[in-house]
Amino acid sequence: MNAQSTVSREALPDARALGSARTVWLTGLPSAGKTTVARALAARLAAAGRPVEVLDGDEARKVLTAGLGFSRAERDENVRRIGYVADLLSRNGVDVVCAVISPFRDARDEVRARHLESTPESPHRFVEVWVSTPVDVCAARDVKGLYARQRAGEISGLTGVDDPYEAPHTPELELRTDQLDLDECVDRIVAVLAS
Amino acid sequence: MNAQSTVSREALPDARALGSARTVWLTGLPSAGKTTVARALAARLAAAGRPVEVLDGDEARKVLTAGLGFSRAERDENVRRIGYVADLLSRNGVDVVCAVISPFRDARDEVRARHLESTPESPHRFVEVWVSTPVDVCAARDVKGLYARQRAGEISGLTGVDDPYEAPHTPELELRTDQLDLDECVDRIVAVLAS
Numbered sequence: 056m057n058a059q060s061t062v063s064r065e066a067l068p069d070a071r072a073l074g075s076a077r078t079v080w081l082t083g084l085p086s087a088g089k090t091t092v093a094r095a096l097a098a099r100l101a102a103a104g105r106p107v108e109v110l111d112g113d114e115a116r117k118v119l120t121a122g123l124g125f126s127r128a129e130r131d132e133n134v135r136r137i138g139y140v141a142d143l144l145s146r147n148g149v150d151v152v153c154a155v156i157s158p159f160r161d162a163r164d165e166v167r168a169r170h171l172e173s174t175p176e177s178p179h180r181f182v183e184v185w186v187s188t189p190v191d192v193c194a195a196r197d198v199k200g201l202y203a204r205q206r207a208g209e210i211s212g213l214t215g216v217d218d219p220y221e222a223p224h225t226p227e228l229e230l231r232t233d234q235l236d237l238d239e240c241v242d243r244i245v246a247v248l249a250s
Numbered sequence: 251m252n253a254q255s256t257v258s259r260e261a262l263p264d265a266r267a268l269g270s271a272r273t274v275w276l277t278g279l280p281s282a283g284k285t286t287v288a289r290a291l292a293a294r295l296a297a298a299g300r301p302v303e304v305l306d307g308d309e310a311r312k313v314l315t316a317g318l319g320f321s322r323a324e325r326d327e328n329v330r331r332i333g334y335v336a337d338l339l340s341r342n343g344v345d346v347v348c349a350v351i352s353p354f355r356d357a358r359d360e361v362r363a364r365h366l367e368s369t370p371e372s373p374h375r376f377v378e379v380w381v382s383t384p385v386d387v388c389a390a391r392d393v394k395g396l397y398a399r400q401r402a403g404e405i406s407g408l409t410g411v412d413d414p415y416e417a418p419h420t421p422e423l424e425l426r427t428d429q430l431d432l433d434e435c436v437d438r439i440v441a442v443l444a445s
């Protein structure tokens with residue numbers, strides 16, 4: 056992401072214009088930029104006076120999803136559990152920003168369905184953002200050294216390399232963090248929230 | 251619990267007087283009345299215009315703590331996970347009423363410590379209520395038939411019978427649901443919240 060922003064914060068909607076609380080679900084490959092965008096978005100929402108929590112997949116594995124591995128079933132359970140908590144929070148007026156690889160479409164759609172079932176009157180409470188940074192860019196960033204370890208044969212089952220990633224068919228937003236700077240990424244999500 | 255209430259709802263504090271959001275943690279034996287009190291308290295808080303969620307141990311086992319058994323380690327993990335979610339909610343302004351056997355003192359104290367660590371400026375956000383209905387009353391109620399099944403030898407590890415229950419040393423409140431009617435139980439909790 057570049058350092059310079061092209062949209063000033065002052066031009067953005069205020070807390071009230073953002074409407075009722077949402078779950079913003081960032082899905083994408085490791086090192087795609089999910090956590091970075093999540094933290095920046097949460098800071099923006101908090102600065103606007105909105106209660107907000109970040110549920111980060113890596114952090115969640117310390118308590119909420121401790122003990123879960125990386126099989127398909129365990130990845131799905133990870134998504135299900137984080138989605139359950141996100142639903143509880145956002146249906147009570149707390150914005151939630153989830154940064155979770157969440158590679159499988161069915162599991163993400165189940166979280167969306169849970170939100171809809173929970174508050175049918177708020178069909179747009181779940182906002183899926185596909186952080187679609189290409190795998191070669193992610194591998195070059197390699198924030199946690201996973202791509203290098205996979206190449207070295209130390210790990211396997213790396214999403215997008217030797218484990219599947221199912222891209223969303225109709226996400227509310229697609230973000231290329233290699234083409235937009237961080238402020239622009241946040242601006243685009245905020246624009247969806249305000250629409 | 252008796253049908254008649256001795257304290258009218260009108261005499262109770264309004265939403266604002268109840269202050270910032272809390273986690274009310276109901277601990278006690280099976281059939282002690284935790285879920286019944288939790289639902290009635292949640293209804294009272296909701297009627298006062300406060301956002302509120304009930305986290306019931308039995309319900310939680312469907313998603314949040316699905317797959318966990320009843321060993322000491324698994325019971326503690328159950329408590330830890332529900333406590334984690336309660337903390338997330340109440341630190342963001344959502345009242346949470348937890349109805350969980352939570353037999354072990356250390357696990358409950360860990361949840362209390364998590365709340366304190368999360369918001370040191372709100373030391374009274376975690377409210378432990380010991381639903382201390384005696385085991386013979388609980389066994390006579392036997393809402394889920396657990397006491398009968400234990401007597402018949404069909405199950406073992408029933409809290410308070412052949413599995414330990416460690417009563418709180420200094421709960422914020424003790425409730426004998428065999429001596430108070432339901433409204434009185436709720437009144438007493440609300441009085442603690444308003445104090």
